[in-house]
Amino acid sequence: MPEKETKYLSVSDEDLQIGAAILQEGGTVIFPTETVYGLGADARSPKAAEKIFEAKGRPSDNPLIVHIAEEEQLNDLVIEIPEKAKTLMQAFWPGPLTLIFKKAECVPTTVTGGLSTVAVRMPEHPVAKKLLSIAKVPVAAPSANLSGKPSPTTFLHVKQDMDGRVDAIVDGGNCRVGVESTVLDISGEIPVLYRPGGVTKEQIESLIGPIQVVTKAKEGESPKSPGLKYKHYAPDAEIQILRGSMEQVEAYAKQLSKEHKTAILTFDEFPAFPDHIITYSLGSRNNPEDAAHRLFAALRNLDLQGVTYILAPEIPDDGVWSAVRNRLYRAAGENIISLAEKSVLFVCTGNTCRSPMAEGILKEIAKRERLSVSVSSAGICAGNGSASQNAIQAMQEIGITISEHHPTQLTFDKIQDADLVLTMTTGHKQMILQAFGQCENKVFTLSEWAGESTDILDPYGGDLAVYCACRDEIQELLEKGWRKLK
Numbered sequence: 001m002p003e004k005e006t007k008y009l010s011v012s013d014e015d016l017q018i019g020a021a022i023l024q025e026g027g028t029v030i031f032p033t034e035t036v037y038g039l040g041a042d043a044r045s046p047k048a049a050e051k052i053f054e055a056k057g058r059p060s061d062n063p064l065i066v067h068i069a070e071e072e073q074l075n076d077l078v079i080e081i082p083e084k085a086k087t088l089m090q091a092f093w094p095g096p097l098t099l100i101f102k103k104a105e106c107v108p109t110t111v112t113g114g115l116s117t118v119a120v121r122m123p124e125h126p127v128a129k130k131l132l133s134i135a136k137v138p139v140a141a142p143s144a145n146l147s148g149k150p151s152p153t154t155f156l157h158v159k160q161d162m163d164g165r166v167d168a169i170v171d172g173g174n175c176r177v178g179v180e181s182t183v184l185d186i187s188g189e190i191p192v193l194y195r196p197g198g199v200t201k202e203q204i205e206s207l208i209g210p211i212q213v214v215t216k217a218k219e220g221e222s223p224k225s226p227g228l229k230y231k232h233y234a235p236d237a238e239i240q241i242l243r244g245s246m247e248q249v250e251a252y253a254k255q256l257s258k259e260h261k262t263a264i265l266t267f268d269e270f271p272a273f274p275d276h277i278i279t280y281s282l283g284s285r286n287n288p289e290d291a292a293h294r295l296f297a298a299l300r301n302l303d304l305q306g307v308t309y310i311l312a313p314e315i316p317d318d319g320v321w322s323a324v325r326n327r328l329y330r331a332a333g334e335n336i337i338s339l340a341e342k343s344v345l346f347v348c349t350g351n352t353c354r355s356p357m358a359e360g361i362l363k364e365i366a367k368r369e370r371l372s373v374s375v376s377s378a379g380i381c382a383g384n385g386s387a388s389q390n391a392i393q394a395m396q397e398i399g400i401t402i403s404e405h406h407p408t409q410l411t412f413d414k415i416q417d418a419d420l421v422l423t424m425t426t427g428h429k430q431m432i433l434q435a436f437g438q439c440e441n442k443v444f445t446l447s448e449w450a451g452e453s454t455d456i457l458d459p460y461g462g463d464l465a466v467y468c469a470c471r472d473e474i475q476e477l478l479e480k481g482w483r484k485l486k
């Protein structure tokens with residue numbers, strides 16, 4: 001787009017008059033709101049709205065939010081105001097809640113991305129309020145970032161993205177909430193939440209009853225809220241959400257930072273990381289508002305430092321955390337890495353022959369293939385002492401020591417803790433399902449897991465040759481199946 005001469009405005013009455021006049025004349029003005037900065041233009045004018053799409057590089061089917069200063073302005077924009085909407089407006093306007101209504105004729109489809117509905121919000125920020133009241137026009141305003149980038153929450157971030165792309169920018173300091181408004185479609189039978197934000201699902205439901213939540217586009221379907229289909233809020237660095245213990249996260253970060261400039265989003269309660277790993281705290285684990293306030297600034301700051309990877313912890317999914325989680329996970333393109341070890345439990349009758357051999361063999365394969373698995377075994381009716389002498393010897397022949405093994409009894413806890421339970425026979429499997437229930441999806445016979453069907457019979461009482469044959473059978477199945485543990 002051709003370079004514009006961007007005017008920089010303060011929040012003085014005089015400057016806001018200038019900003020309002022630019023809006024009235026069909027120009028573009030960036031202004032602070034309590035959520036993030038917005039890139040505004042007259043919502044009644046298709047031409048003015050087009051300038052927004054151009055400045056942001058935004059796809060034209062992604063609709064804009066219309067900002068108003070007075071409730072009366074809503075009457076001109078929508079054809080009906082449902083009762084539930086009135087309740088929510090009463091409680092949360094002005095504030096970070098956007099409501100989607102059936103649109104009136106006068107709202108151009110440029111603003112609504114061709115939809116028959118329109119999103120409206122009344123911001124609470126004093127500067128936004130004043131600018132909108134002086135301008136006296138409804139103002140379409142998406143977040144003032146280049147399309148796909150994190151929304152700007154400071155004047156500096158706005159300037160970085162938008163200098164020369166808009167007519168004016170009002171410097172209003174930092175935004176309080178830090179993530180965009182909650183978006184709720186109130187135009188249909190059941191309200192649908194498309195974007196979690198500062199007003200939470202729990203707060204909404206306490207006033208108007210159950211709502212639906214649709215924050216991801218289903219694959220192959222075109223989403224009701226077009227914004228859902230675009231990658232969003234993304235910094236240049238690759239974000240990875242890490243699932244695992246603190247120790248695993250630290251080990252992973254250390255490893256990655258050997259070759260790449262690596263940063264990690266932390267909370268104040270986290271232990272310190274080595275100096276060469278850049279840390280950026282989102283505040284306290286107990287303060288989602290603070291995390292929301294800091295998130296986008298964190299992503300932009302780390303980009304400026306030129307990091308290649310931004311590692312992030314898992315975020316809860318309730319209250320204001322939902323908004324933080326939604327932005328972070330979308331910025332990450334749902335790139336979630338599980339560091340937790342998979343745990344595999346082998347089960348036979350006495351835990352003296354078959355399952356200890358299977359345990360020994362899988363541990364060996366795991367070492368060889370660098371699989372992150374923890375392996376154990378147990379018996380439905382566990383014996384005493386150690387593994388049977390023939391089992392120990394059969395394993396010794398292939399270089400695996402199981403002489404330290406002690407038979408242990410299968411318990412409910414062991415089943416619960418395991419990600420995968422592999423039994424020697426169908427009988428064992430059925431016993432487990434009957435005794436413990438609700439674990440069908442992780443209990444298999446070793447054969448069926450490896451794509452075969454025969455049971456592994458008990459070598460107990462047999463000579464060494466019988467044990468060796470049993471060992472080979474188990475080994476063959478594990479060699480077939482281990483890739484599933486990757």
Ligand code: TXA
Nearest residue numbers: 035037038063064117118119142143180181225226227
């Ligand atoms: O906090 C905010 O809402 C900020 C500030 C500036 O007010 N604005 C903002 O706008 O975040 P934007 O354009 O970045 O996000 C608008 C979201 C998009 O995901 C869009 O798809 C959705 O609202 N949306 C807008 N109109 C819609 C409609 N008629 N139906 C469904 N979704 C709609």
Ligand code: MG
Nearest residue numbers: 142143151180
């Ligand atoms: Mg946006």
